[in-house]
Amino acid sequence: MKLTDAQLAEFDETGYLFFPELFSADEMAVINAEVPKIYTMRRDEVWRESDGDAVRTAFAAHTYNEVFAKVARHPRLVEPVMQLVDGPVYMHQNKINAKAAFDGDVWQWHQDYGTWSRDDLMPEPRAMNIALFLDEVRPVNGALMFIPGSHKLGVIEAGHDLLTTSYPLWTLDKQTVSKLANENGIVAPTGKPGSAVVFHANIVHASPGNISPWDRTIHYLSLCHVDNHIRRFKRPEFIAHRDFTAIECLADDCLLSEVAVAAE
């Protein structure tokens, strides 16, 4: 999938691009059949919310599930990021965030590169997330919120929040977020399963808790230019990967074909 000049200009201005229904219902059925199997696993990679048993996120499923191994090499997800960072990419992080109905907790306001630079010593924001909606993302079930244009501000001062949720994060203070949001607004892309959003490593984003009766599962590939690999291995391997091999994409129809892909 090749981004057009208009899309590149939009990304440059806003820091994100939304692709409604990038994957078909048949493809999403293949992917979604795997999620309950992964969420019932008791393994280090599967994290639960701090105040209960609901799954918060499953890390690195591409290393232990063959369908997610395909998604991790899917050209519709990987190629736009290769175009935006201008070269080959490796998988820095891979997670399936649940945000379960009624129980899904917040993700505080943050920049991804704020964490990747401070914790992992990633040299530059030459990396980004592409998020694939596994459930429908609605205005009321904990949609991702972005402050457009905030990616142009570099790394903003942040505090290391180790307490609020089960996931440690470098988070922005209320004053900073208020100022940015009052200047630029907040957007929250919503859409059917199979929709995707790619966003700049420095865009300020968050998501509220999910008190609705609808799950809001989103899968994230965090892809980094191979030359920009992390320099510090402080976090566990399954959170900040140490295999900097360039991803080789599979065929566009890989999810619906019999091609065998070994999870690593």
Ligand code: SIN
């Ligand atoms: C993230 O920003 O890393 C996750 C946010 C979410 O899934 O709501």
Ligand code: MN
């Ligand atoms: Mn994030």
